[in-house]
Amino acid sequence: HVLGFPLSLRLMTSPGFPIPLTGVVHVANRITVHRPVEVGERVDFHTYAENLRPHERGRQLDVVLVGSIGGEEVWRGVSTYLGKERASGGGPRRDRGDRPAPPAASARWRVTPRVGTDYARVSGDHNPIHTSKLGARLFGFPRPIAHGMWSKARCLAALEPRLPEAYTVDVAFKLPVPLPSTVAFSASPNGADWDFALHSARDGRPHLTGSVR
Known part of the structure; x- marks a missing residue:
């Protein structure tokens, strides 16, 4: 990628x-x-x-x-x-209902502000919402957020010893990971496959859900 x-x-x-x-x-x-x-x-x-x-x-x-x-x-x-x-005309916000409890964490990671700038240098994705406090605020974020693909890569790194040589990994990005923050990673086997997720360690809000097939 x-x-x-x-x-x-x-x-x-x-x-x-x-x-x-x-x-x-x-x-x-x-x-x-x-x-x-x-x-x-x-x-x-x-x-x-x-x-x-x-x-x-x-x-x-x-x-x-x-x-x-x-x-x-x-x-x-x-x-x-x-x-x-x-x-046009706006409209009521959709009621998303009660959020399910996050799965039990298998690891916790501290995500520092350097994640945004370091991944930008490697990937070429210099979107200011990831690297600048002012840039993030201009787009409605109180502070910079991690790149979604960094979050996906970090999850895959945790699963890497168990990944097959050929596979499909599918993720949905939910709520952004603010920088800095602490996130909780969870993964569970499903036969030869894996389901995994990333949540806020503080309040359980979902950041990412994914699967390896």
Whole structure:
């Protein structure tokens, strides 16, 4: 994802991209690993957008990034983005009901402010909501928030010794991880598969839910 992200960013900042990049929200990501990529292999990427669709808060679309080696697809990522739009006349907020209790934590991680700036340097994603207090406030966040893909990568790192050579990992990004904060990671096996989640260690609010299949 990090290797191919600059190409996806070029697509998302092109004049014909259907939703404005400013304020766009990454709401879900699915990655399929067909086989391990070895050190020294050359990966060719291509990217495209598809499935523009309405959403109760605006419009969503998928940005697909495909990695190939020697013409063979070895990796595919699908990032779902939400472009927020104001509905005319507003309307009542949807009642989300009672939030279920989070699963028991198997680990707790302290997420420091450096997470935002360090991941930005590695990934090329310098969105100010992740790196700047002022930038975060301009978009309605009291302080910077962690990149969603950092959260996903941190969860996968915890599962790495148990991941197969080929798999699909699907995540939904829920509430942002403010910087700094402490998060609780939980994972449970489901046969040969895994279900995992990331919650606030303080109040149990969900940050991410995911599965490995």
